[in-house]
Structure formats: C-alpha cells, structure tokens
Amino acid sequence: MLDVSNLNAGYGKFHVLFDINLKCNRSEIVSVIGPNGSGKTTLLNSIFGLADIFSGSITFDGIRINGMLPHQISKIGISYLPQMNNVFSDLSVEENLKMAGYILNVKELRDTMDEVLSLFPVLEPFLSRKAGTLSGGERQMLAIAMALMKKPRLIMLDEPLAGLAPLVCRKVVEKIVELRDKLSIGVILVEQNAKKALEISDRTYLIVSGRSVFSGKPDELLQCEELIELYLGLKGKM
Structure with missing residues (x-):
C-alpha cells in the first residue's frame, strides 16, 4: 500500500x-x-x-x-497522529471529533462518529468535556479516534x-x-x-x-x- x-x-x-x-x-x-x-x-x-x-x-x-x-x-x-498537540484542548471531545471529520457530510459525520465511539467507548461519557481536562491516556485515545474520523487506510x-x-x-x-x-x-x-x-x-x-x-x-x-x-x-x- x-x-x-x-x-x-x-x-x-x-x-x-x-x-x-x-x-x-x-x-x-x-x-x-x-x-x-x-x-x-x-x-x-x-x-x-x-x-x-x-x-x-x-x-x-x-x-x-x-x-x-x-x-x-x-x-x-493517510492519517498522521503527531506526538504533541494532537487534540484541541479548548474544544470538547465531540467538537474535536467533528473537527477531524470536517470533510464528511452530516450523515457521514454522524455515522463515522458512532463507529469511532464504538471502538473507543471510554470517550462517550466525556463528549461534552473539554479535551484538555482528560487524562493522558484518554487524550491519546481521543487523538487516535480523531485520526479514524478521516476513514484512513493507513x-x-x-x-x-x-x-x-x-x-x-x-x-x-x-x-x-x-x-x-x-x-x-x-x-x-x-x-x-x-x-x-x-x-x-x-x-x-x-x-x-x-x-x-x-x-x-x-x-x-x-x-x-x-x-x-x-x-x-x-x-x-x-
């Protein structure tokens, strides 16, 4: 590939x-x-x-x-998850996911978010929380979830x-x-x-x-x- x-x-x-x-x-x-x-x-x-x-x-x-x-x-x-500054700290978890899926239409965005959250259920209770308040592990999960919002093959x-x-x-x-x-x-x-x-x-x-x-x-x-x-x-x- x-x-x-x-x-x-x-x-x-x-x-x-x-x-x-x-x-x-x-x-x-x-x-x-x-x-x-x-x-x-x-x-x-x-x-x-x-x-x-x-x-x-x-x-x-x-x-x-x-x-x-x-x-x-x-x-x-191709999605790239850098080591630093890989989430928007002042935005909520849900807003971060929506930002990552900016190229999707409304239905695709909702469907893709549902798919991503099924893979990362730990994020679901925190959708309204600012990303900056998450633990290090939760932020990394969010960053990977954001990379998946682009439906990458790599x-x-x-x-x-x-x-x-x-x-x-x-x-x-x-x-x-x-x-x-x-x-x-x-x-x-x-x-x-x-x-x-x-x-x-x-x-x-x-x-x-x-x-x-x-x-x-x-x-x-x-x-x-x-x-x-x-x-x-x-x-x-x-």
Whole structure:
C-alpha cells in the first residue's frame, strides 16, 4: 500500500534521512524504532508532506505523493497522529471529533462518529468535556479516534505511548492492534518503547543517524544481540 523508495529528506539544507526504504501493507503494523534524533519523526513528516524531499519516491496505492500537500495526502487515505498537540484542548471531545471529520457530510459525520465511539467507548461519557481536562491516556485515545474520523487506510502514529502509565499504555496498545485486526488499517508506529513496538509489529525498521540499519521481522531483529544492545539498550530485557 505504501512504498518509500531511496528517500533522502530533511528540512531546508539540513539532510536528515539517507536512502530510506520502507513498505507498509493493509492490515499490517510496521514499527520504526531507533535512538532519539535518528530521523524517525522526519520519516513520518516526509510521508505526510511536512519535510523537504531531496530525492527518492513515496507512493500510496500506486499514487506518487511526493510534493503533495498534507490535506491532499489526508484525503487519499493517510492519517498522521503527531506526538504533541494532537487534540484541541479548548474544544470538547465531540467538537474535536467533528473537527477531524470536517470533510464528511452530516450523515457521514454522524455515522463515522458512532463507529469511532464504538471502538473507543471510554470517550462517550466525556463528549461534552473539554479535551484538555482528560487524562493522558484518554487524550491519546481521543487523538487516535480523531485520526479514524478521516476513514484512513493507513495511520501513522508518532510516540503514542510516550508518558503513559503501564496500565494505560497496555490499553492504547490494544487499540492499535484493533486498528489492524478489526479495521484492516495499515499502521506505521514510531515508538521509543521498542519492546512494546516489537511485540505487536509484523515488520520493523531500525533507523540510526538517518540510515536504515535493519529491516525485517521483529524476531529477526531480536536475534541481532549487538544491534539491540548498542542502539536500543534492550540487553536482558527481551
């Protein structure tokens, strides 16, 4: 579904990514892991039209999306959930969902909200509450729900587990798996919690200093003890 080929990208004259290749299919969770500052978020920004692409190609369902604007990319079926500022704190939960579904007509909006709330029933009692009053886990659930309002075929999540307590983290992980298993959505998961990411991924990419040093099955990466110890600090934890 998504094919990133020989991508070189960055911001202005600042070159961040070097010859990156990545694929994500429907009903697949692909994790992107690596040390802080390795270029993981820049990869998502490049796919969503928020970074400068110097060379290479990005195609989605056969459509080349290099140079397309974020709102155009969103309309063809890609949702991007950034790590920060991913909800409107001063708006209610219901207003946030309506804002996310702005391209839908009235009936589609209502039907889609009902579908999304059935997946995230924890949000239903809070529809009239301002998003800024929710807990960290509830806000993350709302952010994912907002991404689903656009009826995407691919969702990109940037550090969705950051700062969450273990119990809440587990609930968010369950919802991410549901996106794949129940909705047949492709998921690209950028996550600093490499252990959690590898547990639920179908394939994984390890990026270090803007370059891909591994791509394959999570089990294959876990067999590369030198890689996981040197770049992820996971020795004795897996």
